Amino acid sequence: MLNLPVEFKEKYQRLLGDSQAKAFFDALNKENKKAFRINTLKPNQVSYDLSKKVPEISNAYYGEVNGQDPEWVSGTVYSQDPSAMFPAFIANVKEGDHVLDLCAAPGGKSTALAEKLNGSGVLVANEISSGRAKALRENIERWGVKNAVITNESPANLSPHFTQYFDEILVDAPCSGEGMFRKNPEAIKYWSQDYVLTCQERQKEILTEAVKMLKPNGQLIYSTCTFSPEEDEEIVSWLVETYNMKIVPIELASDKISHGKNEWGSVSGLDHTLRFWPQDGLGEGQFAAILQMPDGKIAKVKKQKIKKGDRSTRRLTKNDQKLVEKVLDKFNLNFDWTAAVVRNDHVFLPAIDKDLKGLKIVNNGLELGIMKKNRFEPSHQLVEVLGELPQEDVIDLENQDNYLSYLHGETVRVDSKKLKGFVLVSFKGLIFSFGKAANGTLKNFYPKGLRILKK
Template identity: 55%
Template sequence: MDKLVLPKEFIDKYQKLLATKASSFFTALEAEPKKAFRLNPLKANYQKVSYDLSEPVNGVEDAYYGEISGRDIEWVNGYVYSQDPSAMYPAEALGVKPGQKVLDLCAAPGGKSTALLSALKNEGLLVANEISASRAKNLRENIERWGASNCLVTNEDTSQLAKKFPHFFDAILVDAPCSGEGMFRKNHDAVTYWSQEYVLECSSRQKEILNEAVKMLKTGGSLLYSTCTYAPEEDEKICAYLVNKLGFKLVKTKVNVASAGVPAWGENLAGIEYARRFWPQDEIGEGQFLAKFILSKASDTEENIDDFKQKNKKRRKKAGKKVEIFTKAEKELVKELLASFNLPVSFDFSKAAKSNDHVYIPAVEDTSQIKVLNNGLELGILKKGRFQPSQQLAQYLGQMQQERVVELQNQAEFEKYLHGETVKTEKKLKGFVLVSYQGKIFSFGKVAGQVVKNFYPKGLRV
């Protein structure tokens, strides 16, 4: 690993802030980063993986230290997610329950969203939002791989999202854009854009995001604020802002690892010791900060909900959006394919809808006025009297043991399929089948004779 060269201003700042503890902090920044991964409890037999599970991440369910490869079947079919161990704790600390409505406001690339989906267990709703279009694309792919059906993926500005979902969510996770000091050890490039001015700029942006986030939270709802920086201006001082300006109360979380928040850095705020600081010398992972809050009073700046709903209704009516008819014949085509596979208990075809010939089961019925990348579970696409199932459906069906499956025989066949090539089978099957490797479903194929036509999406091919 190349030597980490820190800005003098950064060194001076943390020598002053940490005093006698500064030496251990700077020494730890020279150590090798730790790597970890989470297993996906939504998948069938999810603990049957080829990775070493002997070193769990303390206090995080289904999480282990170790390195995984994006070429392994476990990654391709969503059995695992590679994530910095410290970054696993915010979703754990939020403590969501099945059935809740949850927002991951700054969601890409998807580590926290997939953890929240695991906790929801196919019940309730997750809205995973990312303002960057390119990062939102990666977010969508990672959520698709996870195989959940109860997620709305959006690419929207926070203020626009707040107009759409006033006082709607039971829990919100804001992993805010920050100065990235906690990533210095892992990503030396992060050092090049650091300055104290940038820290203050990030702090200002964090407040703007939180001003909108509070509008979307129910009174009594939970907000988890996190960053990957050490800067008090972006951590404890933001906690003070949430309490003093936005009506929040700091509360304890179930996360009891790492170090406590520092009272002197957060206006000696009551409960700041409940916040957790992940320093490199804690030997857990990279730099991270988290704090959990309860909204004790509703935002004074939000419109009345009934008024807002009426305005939304008028906008939709004025827009005159044409509703696509999902015909009985089309429904039968889809049902015929689905009948060949074992469906999770959460599956409800009665809610199925059609848009531009794409058939899906929406997680949110009305998505007007927001940019949506994926809404719930896409089943597939109708093409001239036939129905072609989607990659997301294949990943979703991986939650259950299936019979209509072609099992690839070796690594060479698996790699051929990832390349987009056909493979052969001796199974007496015809039509669409699920394709798996090492017992793990990852795609659809279509059997004609002894050939399995490749339906692994072109955008994912290696």
């Protein structure tokens, strides 16, 4: 039984009435629902039960994913709360768009946005926390995304570089976390009405920078994982009143999805926003809205002097190209690597060629690998991209013991003696790593930071 604050219970009894409030509080004391999405960028080869679908989302199912499963390690599935899938799902992203996920970690929404882009356009995934930005990179990399720029910045530092640049911006704003109470009871300890109002001010600060980066007629997807009207309907009202934005209706048919309340804000059209209540039975608490910028230049941006481009980045030399080709020519590719550049020996295909000097860039596009003395060593990100297409130079580990040994970082013995050099490593047909084969031995190239303890 959750120990809900008295002030919290009184607030929602006042907002919902005694009957609805009781259903709400009762639902908070029930078990939370787990779900996963299947990666549409990769072959949909999973061993999970797919009989219980998440409403509306074709590639989402209820069920639990283990972090050691080959489906997870290969980036074939992403474990995500079902309600949290909807902000990216409702985004009107088209192939070729410029998209920003401003508060992106751990990456569930970014991976879904990347699927909609389908390798075209660009996704900027930003996270202000350096620790969480690392997890964001791992998840985007695992998903096989090659057109993302991952930044570790405050919105205020990001906006001068991307003034009116994006077609869609998703802001899953930091909030009071009421929607996570049953999933993470520790969040209850931090709750107070003062904290709700503090979060509201922080959300306004973030959104003030976000609108500077949105194109005229561009769309802002705003979401939170809280029930608080101060952070939901009131924020949407503030966006409409401050920036003359328009609330875009969202057409979803499921009876497990509720709508925002006009009486909880100060503008009309709030009933076109979405609310996810635990008593509706879909997932955890969530709020989502789409707002459209008016035509014409709206945001006033203080111009900042941006430094010149980074001279440490260079094109591949002829010798570099030979070394890269020697490794890559055996694989089936869905990109042209010849336009790659080198920076600090890292070979990559940039997702953005505009000047990013002055920003903390965690990753820009597809890292192909590292140039070492007279050789080229391919990257783990490249593996996850190659897993999107059928490949021939693959060694399957065949049994659970070999698979867990490989995840642990061990060299394993394999039957194949025909393949030599860098090969792709799979388990149950799902590609997840590079290895180096020689005389029946498979040298381990699974990244040290991803390795797990062998049971």
